[in-house]
Each structure stands twice: as structure tokens, then as C-alpha cells.
Amino acid sequence: MVVFDLDPGDGADILKSCEVAFLVKDLLDRLNLKSFVKVSGSKGLHLHVPLNTKISYEASQPFAKSIAQLLEREHADLIVSEMPKHKRKGKVLVDWSQNSEHKSTVAVYSLRANANGPFVAMPVSWAQLRKALKKGDARALFFEPDAALREVKKNGDLFAPVPTLKQRLPQPFLELMSERTNLRHARRADPLETYRRKRDFTKTAEPPPSMPKSSHPGSRKLFVIQKHAASRLHYDFRLEMDGTLKSWAVPKGPPYDLNERRLAMATEDHPMEYAKFEGLIPRGEYGGGTVMVWDIGTYELMDGNYWQGKLHVFLNGKKLKGEWILVKSHNRDEKGNAWFFIKGLKSVTTWSEFLTASSTCTSFEIVSNNAFSKSLSRFKLIFKNELLSFIYTNNFADNLVQAQTGSLTN
Ligand SMILES: [Mn+2]
Numbered sequence: 305m306v307v308f309d310l311d312p313g314d315g316a317d318i319l320k321s322c323e324v325a326f327l328v329k330d331l332l333d334r335l336n337l338k339s340f341v342k343v344s345g346s347k348g349l350h351l352h353v354p355l356n357t358k359i360s361y362e363a364s365q366p367f368a369k370s371i372a373q374l375l376e377r378e379h380a381d382l383i384v385s386e387m388p389k390h391k392r393k394g395k396v397l398v399d400w401s402q403n404s405e406h407k408s409t410v411a412v413y414s415l416r417a418n419a420n421g422p423f424v425a426m427p428v429s430w431a432q433l434r435k436a437l438k439k440g441d442a443r444a445l446f447f448e449p450d451a452a453l454r455e456v457k458k459n460g461d462l463f464a465p466v467p468t469l470k471q472r473l474p475q476p477f478l479e480l481m482s483e484r485t486n487l488r489h490a491r492r493a494d495p496l497e498t499y500r501r502k503r504d505f506t507k508t509a510e511p512p513p514s515m516p517k518s519s520h521p522g523s524r525k526l527f528v529i530q531k532h533a534a535s536r537l538h539y540d541f542r543l544e545m546d547g548t549l550k551s552w553a554v555p556k557g558p559p560y561d562l563n564e565r566r567l568a569m570a571t572e573d574h575p576m577e578y579a580k581f582e583g584l585i586p587r588g589e590y591g592g593g594t595v596m597v598w599d600i601g602t603y604e605l606m607d608g609n610y611w612q613g614k615l616h617v618f619l620n621g622k623k624l625k626g627e628w629i630l631v632k633s634h635n636r637d638e639k640g641n642a643w644f645f646i647k648g649l650k651s652v653t654t655w656s657e658f659l660t661a662s663s664t665c666t667s668f669e670i671v672s673n674n675a676f677s678k679s680l681s682r683f684k685l686i687f688k689n690e691l692l693s694f695i696y697t698n699n700f701a702d703n704l705v706q707a708q709t710g711s712l713t714n
Contacts, residue, residue: 305364306352307350307403308353308368308402310325311392314394317442319440321347322349322437323382325349328371332353338354341433343423343428350410355472359473362515365514365515369400372398496516499575500512508585508589510581512575514576516547516576527617528541528542529558529597529621530581530595534593539553539554539557541553544576544603547576549573549576551573552568553568554568558628558647562649568630570640615629616628626647627647
């Protein structure tokens with residue numbers, strides 16, 4: 305089953321939800337998916353798409369989200385696909401996030417407590433909905449218990465086909481399911497559970513948790529540093545790993561001098577969408593304060609891994625370029641969250657930087673041809689007793705051999 309909760313924001317009413325329900329229905333009709341609608345008993349509508357075939361949230365949530373975003377693009381004046389309440393003003397939220405393990409949607413024929421009396425979460429026919437919309441009659445879409453019973457007597461159970469009707473999502477979404485199910489089983493737990501628990505997405509503009517995804521194919525992964533003026537100013541350092549952002553809060557920001565170390569407290573994984581998040585988290589909410597992207601780029605893992613508590617990375621950002629090391633602290637007082645963010649060897653990335661540096665080089669050694677990445681090799685050079693390391697792309701390899709027999713022979 306896929307569910308869309310059509311939730312009107314301030315200044316919008318159930319009739320606006322009706323308008324949106326028809327837009328969602330039309331789109332689903334074009335995909336050969338039959339949909340059923342009920343009034344929620346409150347001011348929204350729920351649109352149900354029965355599947356009764358093999359499905360998981362890995363497929364149904366991205367499907368629902370795609371539909372919501374597509375409609376938002378086509379009807380920006382009427383529809384939003386994001387949760388923050390201020391964005392909903394006068395519009396209807398097509399809430400796709402209901403398609404998730406931890407969410408619940410009221411069942412048909414349930415009573416809802418409401419200031420104006422108990423109303424029933426009642427199935428309605430598309431014809432009934434069209435009529436109410438045409439007449440502008442919102443009251444026709446609220447059913448008290450007696451009225452609900454009369455409706456059932458008259459129309460029968462409009463939701464009768466829902467538990468058995470077999471339908472399938474479009475193929476690309478089903479493929480998503482097998483890929484991501486495998487990925488998730490490998491990781492067992494939902495990595496964004498803590499992220500979700502700490503936030504109220506009706507209040508913060510931060511992105512809601514989504515399915516793990518990767519930013520690029522191949523070995524280049526995303527890194528970001530966000531400057532976060534919370535109750536205490538700090539820098540959030542995040543590295544893409546397994547489709548989410550591993551995160552550390554660094555009170556003093558990244559270190560710049562060789563072997564300089566800064567405390568970095570590991571925090572909860574963040575969704576990939578967070579990398580581009582900038583804005584104000586309301587006061588009183590978790591992490592209240594402004595967030596801005598301080599640096600963003602890609603990184604390569606040169607050595608180590610997260611679970612072993614040691615990561616050696618090459619960052620290629622706008623501000624930060626070069627090697628940094630993250631090491632987990634073994635101090636038991638710190639509950640296992642404390643890491644150190646350490647500036648690693650100096651690095652150069654261009655041929656001209658290399659030539660400048662190599663004129664004072666006293667020794668030279670190839671450290672590794674990185675097994676993770678065909679484009680990355682690492683060289684260690686000693687300059688006036690100072691260690692430098694070099695990141696090379698394969699294009700530089702021939703030139704390097706020349707350099708080795710030239711200025712590096714002293
Ligand atoms: Mn933070």
C-alpha cells in the first residue's frame with residue numbers, strides 16, 4: 305500500500321485537499337494505478353493505493369516522494385512536498401513520508417476526536433468528492449457516526465477492494481527496492497533513527513530523513529563543513545559513508561598546522577540532503593541557531609575506516625585541500641564519542657606546486673598506489689626535513705619519473 309496524506313496548511317481547507325486529490329489521482333491513473341480516497345475525520349484527505357504485491361518502503365517511499373515533487377513542480381501555487389509549516393501557508397502538503405515503518409495513518413471508519421464533535425475517517429467516492437468540490441461544500445466531507453452508518457448502508461464498503469486488489473509500482477521503483485534492501489540488510493539498523501528522533505520536522509526546516517543514497521558513483525564522496533551558530537558556535541564536519549553523512553561537531557573548527565589536533569565529537573548520522581542545508585533552526589528546537597555551508601567538496605578515503613576508529617582522508621574542497629586524519633579517542637571518560645581531527649601531511653595537487661616544492665626535496669618515496677581508487681597515488685617527500693605528501697592523478701605519473709631523475713637526485 306502507498307498512502308498520500310493530503311494535509312492543508314493554514315489558510316487552506318479540505319476543499320483545497322480535494323483539488324489536490326484529483327491531481328494525484330490523475331497522475332496515478334496515467335500509471336495504471338487505481339486509488340481510493342477517504343476523509344481523515346480531520347481537515348485532510350488520505351489517498352490509498354493498494355498494492356498487495358511484494359513491496360517495501362525502499363520502493364514505496366521514493367515513489368510517493370517523486371509523485372509529490374512532480375506535482376509540486378507543476379502546481380507550485382497549490383502543493384508543497386516539504387513539511388515545515390510556514391511553507392504550507394494556503395497550500396496542501398502532499399505528505400509522502402507516511403510511507404515509512406515508524407509512521408501510522410488512521411484506519412478507515414475510525415473515530416477522530418475533534419473540537420466540533422467526533423468525525424469518522426470515512427471512505428468517499430470520487431463522484432462524492434467532485435460534487436462537494438463543485439458546490440464548495442466542505443461540510444459534506446465531515447461524517448458524524450450516524451451519518452457514517454447511513455453512508456455505508458447506501459454505498460456499501462467503498463474500501464472493500466483495498467485489501468485484495470493487486471497492483472504494481474512502475475518498474476524503476478521496484479528495482480530500487482532490491483538494490484536498497486540488500487544495502488540495508490547489510491547495515492541492519494536504520495542509520496538515521498537518532499537524527500529523526502531528535503527533531504520535529506513540522507518546526508525545523510532541516511531535511512527529513514530519507515533513504516540512504518550516494519552522491520556519485522565511484523570513489524569520490526561528498527564532504528561538507530557547516531558552521532553552526534547554536535548555543536555554542538561549532539563546525540559540523542560530515543563525510544558521506546554508506547549513503548548517509550557521518551558527522552562530528554568540531555568546537556574549534558578544522559586544524560591547519562601539521563599534527564595540530566582539535567576535539568571532534570561524533571554526532572548522529574545525517575541524511576545526504578543535509579549537505580546543502582543552510583538556514584535557521586528555530587530557538588528551542590534541537591541545535592537551534594543558524595547553519596551555513598562553510599566548505600563543501602569531495603574526499604577520498606586513503607586509509608582506515610570508521611568502525612576501526614581511524615580515517616585518513618584527502619579533502620578536496622574550496623577552502624580545505626589536503627590530508628586530514630580522524631582518530632577516535634581512547635579516553636574512557638568521553639563515552640566513546642570523542643575523536644581528534646588532526647591535520648595530516650601537507651599536500652600539493654598540481655604539477656606547478658609540485659615543481660616548486662620538489663626543488664628543495666631531499667628524499668622521495670612512493671607510499672602507495674591507492675587500492676581504492678585508480679586515480680589516486682600517494683607519494684612521500686622530505687623537504688628540508690619537513691614531510692610532505694603528494695596526491696597525484698595518473699596524468700602526472702610520466703612527469704614524476706622525469707622529476708625523479710632530475711631535481712630529486714640530490
Ligand atoms: Mn551542529
